[in-house]
Amino acid sequence: MNNAALEKEVKRLVHSNRYEKGYVCSIDVLMQLGYLSQGNYEDWRRGRVEYLEKVCKTNLGKLTFINRLIRTYAIELNLKSSWTAYDQFGKGIKRRLRFSKSGDKKIEDNYSTHYVDVERVPELRENSPGIRKA
Template sequence: MSKPPKPTVANYREFKDYPKIVAAVSRILARQRFVAPVDLFVEMGLLMPTDLERWKRGQVPVLERVIRCNLTKAGRILRLLRFHAHDLNLKPSLTVYRHRSHSLRFSRSGEPKIEEAYATHLVVVGKRNAGDKPQPPT
């Protein structure tokens, strides 16, 4: 059994999760000027808001424990999000998630690149919202 291909610049739009990610990002950006990966997982129904709050309060040791998909799919979603954010010209901004005196963990492995992928917010650059079409001059 072969592994499915990883999302690349050449193929990321072909993944079945991509249209769901695009729609979820659009809804998030209609409410706020950044996309946090945890917000995307909530918007896609893969993370319950109550579980996210429990994790933020330090009651869940790692976020991946309460995400409702396998880790391969979660990683693929994070990668597809980054490609889509690039298309929208969103700027990556590393965010620190803390509860009291300790940093919150996203992954069981604690691997820095995985932690960074979950912790990176994607921020709208400039005055208009990402996804808005430029208005013609009046």
Template sequence: MKKVTVGNYRTDKFYLRIVKATAELLTEQGYVAPAQLFQKMEILTETDIAAWRRGRLPYLEKAIRCNLAKANRILRILRFHAHDLNLKPSSTMYLRNQPGNRMPLKFTKYGDKKLEEAYARHLISPRLKVSKQYAETVGVTEEKAAH
């Protein structure tokens, strides 16, 4: 498998699926979250995401229905595509959805910093203002993630 670069990512076999899922998410909610993108691409299910949010899965990648090299490839292509669309990256904190136990959730088994950041980075349409409601819903921090 060739490395995904700025010069070749549009020819990757996942590119069109990413474009379609991104367009659907932007139309529905005005932003793209990688977990939701994977759900649109049928790599994760809503049940998997809910179990992870409740702390029933130790990390999200455990439920991904493809090998992790492909998942990382999708994240990389998403980052390039988001740049083309001028989507604004926003770092997001994911917390366990249990009363009295709001611990941070992990995306990866070993907690690789760059991958954790890639999974937690929401990509917001420039047409959507980061409202208080959005910030409360997804836990957006004001820190802007670099491309």
């Protein structure tokens, strides 16, 4: 997918996730784009993969571009940024998972930041009995 098409698709996914979930995060967008499979995501969450970028089916340039687009559209939509910890699933010692080979804080923060629609979340909670009330 070229950058122009990718930009349109990321924008559509940001709007779609914001409406359906009340938030946008890189993991969801990467999975919806087909760059991250459910199986590879689960392997990473269980600590079987050293860092997430290793199992993404695109290059680092595109991953950086996607994260930049998500952040840009989130700012345009006035979504609140919320850092989210990604810890290992499963039994045993829980460790913080890495997104990038370098472990650079800025890169890690770009992946782990969720962008929340503070107006949409209460509406979704009200309409969905299974969602925990704050």
